[in-house]
Amino acid sequence: xxxxxxxxxxxxxxxxxxxxxxxxxxxxxxxxxxxxxxxxxxxxxxxxxxxxxxxxxxxxxxxxxxxxxxxxxxxxxxxxxxxxxxxxxxxxxxxxxxxxxxxxxxxxxxxxxxxxxxxxxxxxxxxxxxxxxxxxxxxxxxxxxxxxxxxxxxxxxxxxxxxxxxxxxxxxxxxxxxxxxxxxxxxxxxxxxxxxxxxxxxxxxxxxxxxxxxxxxxxxxxxxxxxxxxxxxxxxxxxxxxxxxxxxxxxxxxxxxxxxxxxxxxxxxxxxxxxxxxxxxxxxxxxxxxxxxxxxxxxxxxxxxxxxxxxxxxxxxxxxxxxxxxxxxxxxxxxxxxxxxxxxxxxxxxxxxxxxxxxxxxxxxxxxxxxxxxxxxxxxxxxxxxxxxxxxxxxxxxxxxxxxxxxxxxxxxxxxxxx
Amino acid sequence: xxxxxxxxxxxxxxxxxxxxxxxxxxxxxxxxxxxxxxxxxxxxxxxxxxxxxxxxxxxxxxxxxxxxxxxxxxxxxxxxxxxxxxxxxxxxxxxxxxxxxxxxxxxxxxxxxxxxxxxxxxxxxxxxxxxxxxxxxxxxxxxxxxxxxxxxxxxxxxxxxxxxxxxxxxxxxxxxxxxxxxxxxxxxxxxxxxxxxxxxxxxxxxxxxxxxxxxxxxxxx
Numbered sequence: 001x002x003x004x005x006x007x008x009x010x011x012x013x014x015x016x017x018x019x020x021x022x023x024x025x026x027x028x029x030x031x032x033x034x035x036x037x038x039x040x041x042x043x044x045x046x047x048x049x050x051x052x053x054x055x056x057x058x059x060x061x062x063x064x065x066x067x068x069x070x071x072x073x074x075x076x077x078x079x080x081x082x083x084x085x086x087x088x089x090x091x092x093x094x095x096x097x098x099x100x101x102x103x104x105x106x107x108x109x110x111x112x113x114x115x116x117x118x119x120x121x122x123x124x125x126x127x128x129x130x131x132x133x134x135x136x137x138x139x140x141x142x143x144x145x146x147x148x149x150x151x152x153x154x155x156x157x158x159x160x161x162x163x164x165x166x167x168x169x170x171x172x173x174x175x176x177x178x179x180x181x182x183x184x185x186x187x188x189x190x191x192x193x194x195x196x197x198x199x200x201x202x203x204x205x206x207x208x209x210x211x212x213x214x215x216x217x218x219x220x221x222x223x224x225x226x227x228x229x230x231x232x233x234x235x236x237x238x239x240x241x242x243x244x245x246x247x248x249x250x251x252x253x254x255x256x257x258x259x260x261x262x263x264x265x266x267x268x269x270x271x272x273x274x275x276x277x278x279x280x281x282x283x284x285x286x287x288x289x290x291x292x293x294x295x296x297x298x299x300x301x302x303x304x305x306x307x308x309x310x311x312x313x314x315x316x317x318x319x320x321x322x323x324x325x326x327x328x329x330x331x332x333x334x335x336x337x338x339x340x341x342x343x344x345x346x347x348x349x350x351x352x353x354x355x356x357x358x359x360x361x362x363x364x365x366x367x368x369x370x371x372x373x374x375x376x377x378x379x380x381x382x383x384x385x386x387x388x389x390x391x392x393x394x395x396x397x398x399x400x401x402x403x404x405x406x407x408x409x410x411x412x413x414x415x416x417x418x419x
Numbered sequence: 420x421x422x423x424x425x426x427x428x429x430x431x432x433x434x435x436x437x438x439x440x441x442x443x444x445x446x447x448x449x450x451x452x453x454x455x456x457x458x459x460x461x462x463x464x465x466x467x468x469x470x471x472x473x474x475x476x477x478x479x480x481x482x483x484x485x486x487x488x489x490x491x492x493x494x495x496x497x498x499x500x501x502x503x504x505x506x507x508x509x510x511x512x513x514x515x516x517x518x519x520x521x522x523x524x525x526x527x528x529x530x531x532x533x534x535x536x537x538x539x540x541x542x543x544x545x546x547x548x549x550x551x552x553x554x555x556x557x558x559x560x561x562x563x564x565x566x567x568x569x570x571x572x573x574x575x576x577x578x579x580x581x582x583x584x585x586x587x588x589x590x591x592x593x594x595x596x597x598x599x600x601x602x603x604x605x606x607x608x609x610x611x612x613x614x615x616x617x618x619x620x621x622x623x624x625x626x627x628x629x630x631x632x633x634x635x636x637x638x639x640x
Contacts, residue, residue, distance in 0.1 A: 006533050017515035321511045324472065325572070326500020326528040328493040412499070413472045 026347030028300030037355025045378030129218030145193030340400025456631030504573030563594030
């Protein structure tokens with residue numbers, strides 16, 4: 001009978017009256033599970049950290065900007081400064097149907113110190129000109145007001161969306177900024193919204209630390225003709241970003257008399273590729289964690305089993321006496337197996353709890369305060385905890401198997417034999 | 420109670436060793452018998468066979484009119500538990516169990532519940548004058564006390580026979596006398612008892628002395 005209270009008591013007595021032996025036996029599995037849980041938790045923490053970094057950015061997006069040419073082409077010397085132009089946007093949309101959103105971006109002229117001014121408050125922030133559809137590429141998370149809209153673009157309105165950090169710095173009195181005027185690079189703009197921007201990624205400064213104005217307005221203020229500083233785009237849901245990027249690269253170069261073989265003239269940053277890389281990295285880390293974790297666990301089980309084998313040898317006399325007094329082989333077997341099972345389960349569950357506690361405490365007292373840490377919210381999925389518990393039970397059985405076989409070989413006669 | 424017919428036993432560890440060369444023996448209910456013999460005479464082997472701890476090659480062994488032969492481990496364990504009480508030279512108490520728990524152990528293997536078997540154990544300890552020591556661990560007891568605990572353990576299952584292997588081997592002469600006196604008392608209440616010893620004083624206390632020599636019974640007196 002499995003649930004014979006008396007047998008449990010017998011096992012309990014054997015375990016608790018041999019404390020040192022029990023602790024030594026359980027330690028391997030305890031440490032194995034602890035390591036597995038801690039590593040899984042920190043692994044998921046890294047995953048969360050990376051995901052937080054790119055949160056808000058469309059994962060199928062791509063960014064493109066020009067640099068000096070490195071090859072001479074069509075009579076132009078190498079080293080030429082060139083730009084993407086407004087006409088290229090229309091051309092690309094027409095030529096490449098895979099493009100979902102195409103949003104040109106322009107940056108304010110090299111800003112001087114304290115370029116943003118409100119009454120007597122001032123600060124230095126990046127200025128960028130955006131189209132309304134930019135929000136589909138980088139989520140803006142507006143806490144107040146609205147984002148730039150089509151009419152702003154059409155009428156080249158002097159309105160702006162300020163980042164949450166900009167608001168904190170320029171409006172220390174915490175008044176409602178909507179409708180207020182602020183001076184941006186010498187020109188007054190009306191505030192229409194506050195954008196929080198959760199991402200840690202930055203395109204010429206984080207959203208929370210930038211002032212966004214209508215693209216057309218800034219292009220006119222910059223007075224550089226129809227140049228575009230940056231193209232941001234996403235691909236259609238099922239299209240390959242890589243293909244889209246390659247074709248755009250060719251078309252933009254051809255349209256602007258840049259050698260298509262010139263790899264330095266047009267730089268692009270492909271989120272999908274990076275995202276895939278992150279994912280690959282994470283899968284690698286998870287595999288590594290399981291290999292190392294289960295390795296530690298297996299080492300623990302082998303250690304436990306080893307100690308139990310030694311223990312059984314040490315207990316020859318005890319087991320022999322039990323046999324002489326009428327313990328059947330089955331009784332001895334179940335006793336040793338249950339001892340092993342209970343020891344591994346209890347020590348494993350302790351390891352599990354301590355592992356979770358470690359994750360919780362490190363999150364609470366270390367990661368929360370740390371800035372720019374690559375890890376956030378380390379935790380173990382509930383499923384993984386259940387899987388570990390099942391692993392533990394199996395571990396207990398495996399660890400107990402060899403010692404049990406050894407114990408069964410002990411005959412009652414061994415107890416009587418005097419050394 | 421015990422009948423041995425032409426028992427042979429050979430050990431095959433390296434060179435074959437013919438230990439018992441035809442033992443014929445009958446022991447009646449309530450007898451107290453000692454087995455004596457030089458080292459290597461086969462007395463321990465005989466005791467092991469009597470205690471169903473070891474098997475024999477040929478012959479017949481009847482215990483309480485049951486033929487003991489080709490038993491499974493479980494069946495042997497059951498018979499040991501109910502029919503035989505063991506007393507060992509080095510006591511063989513379980514170190515992490517107190518006196519009461521040690522005494523109660525045979526009943527545990529009979530499936531008697533904890534409360535009942537501890538009560539029974541206390542009664543037996545009381546009979547042997549160890550009631551106050553019931554909750555002490557074996558290493559807190561003297562040699563004589565340990566052997567008395569072991570005697571209580573051998574008695575608790577109310578076996579048919581008690582087998583004692585050098586019960587006084589680890590005791591001084593004074594406690595030896597005491598242990599022998601206790602065994603004698605137990606015997607007087609009707610328990611069949613077989614004692615293996617090499618001490619003259621012990622064997623003199625028994626009804627019958629069986630002298631073993633080179634695997635055969637030399638004489639019974």
